[in-house]
Amino acid sequence: MEVLLSDAGTQMRSFIPTITPLSLETGSQLRVLTCTFDREAYHDGLYAALGMAQPAQIMGAVVKRKAEYLAGRYLCRLLLQVEGQEGQVAIGPQRQPVWPVGWQGSITHSGNRVVVALWPDRTGRLLGLDLEQWMPTATASTVQSRIILPDELDGLAAHWPSERLLTLAFSAKESLYKALFAKVGHFFDFHCAQLCAVDDLSHRFTLRLNQDLGEDLLQGKQFTGGFFAGARQLLTWIACS
Incomplete structure (x- = not known):
């Protein structure tokens, strides 16, 4: 057993060299972990070595998907263990994370980085994370009409390059979408909400619904979230009651 644990630990350190906590919402019960992972160090045996379940939806996936799934679910398990929970986060029919009863969270990954958040599940609480690479100019011009409404970004964060502001939107x-999916229960597109405020000083943004999505999710309802703009990636989150 000692040899197995040592071997698993060595493999894990090769696959995920470091794990770092993040503080996104000061004073809240939100717990967040991030890590980078090495796709070259991934192999299917890591699931068994770490005691992690590999669902059928993942078994036939490409290596990139298998690696990011394992890294994300491993961080989920670490967060749950801190809270005295031993369960794992499963995958739902629409690929959404299925959290243990009493908990909710969010998982996001981009490139070789994963960020995971967890907090107690209470009625009305919303939680969603998203991590993106900054859009190149060519990509931004191609996808802009699918993401924003005409003139949506006018007057917002004027000193931001247009492709970076589009990435934020x-x-x-x-x-x-991740925060509301459990309440809405179906797909809704980017035009269902619009970016209406960006505050560089507080690193906050505000979104407003453009249509009704449910009884308490009516047109005009606003949601405030936070962002961290790194050199290569952008992290956004919505965590509110």
């Missing part, structure tokens, strides 16, 4: 709406 995209990521913020992805965070909103």
Whole structure:
């Protein structure tokens, strides 16, 4: 057993060299972990070595998907263990994470980085994370009409390059989608909400619904989230009661 544990630990350190906590919402019960992972160090045996379940939906996936799934679910398990929970986060029919009873969370990954958040599940709480690479100019011009409404970004964060502001709009709406999916229960597109405020000083943004999505999710309802703009990636989140 000692040899197995040592071997698993060595494999894990090769696959995930470091794990770092993040503080996104000061004073809240939100717990967040991030890590980078090495796709070259991934192999299918890591699931068994770490005692992690590999669902059928993942078994036939490409290596990139298998690696990011394992890294994300491993961080989920670490967060749950801190809270005295031994369960794992399963995968739902629409690929959504299925959290143990009493908990909710969010998982996001981009490139070789994963970020995972967890907090107690209470009625009305919303949680969504999204991590994106900054859009190249060519990509931004191609996808802009699918992400934002005409003139949506006018007057917002004027000193931001247009492709970076579009990346923020995209990521913020992805965070909103993840936060609302459990309540809405179906797909809704980017035009269902619009970015209406960006505050560089507080690193906050505000989204407003453009249509009704449910009884308490009516047109005009606003959601405030946060963002961290790194050199290569953008992290956005919505965590509110």
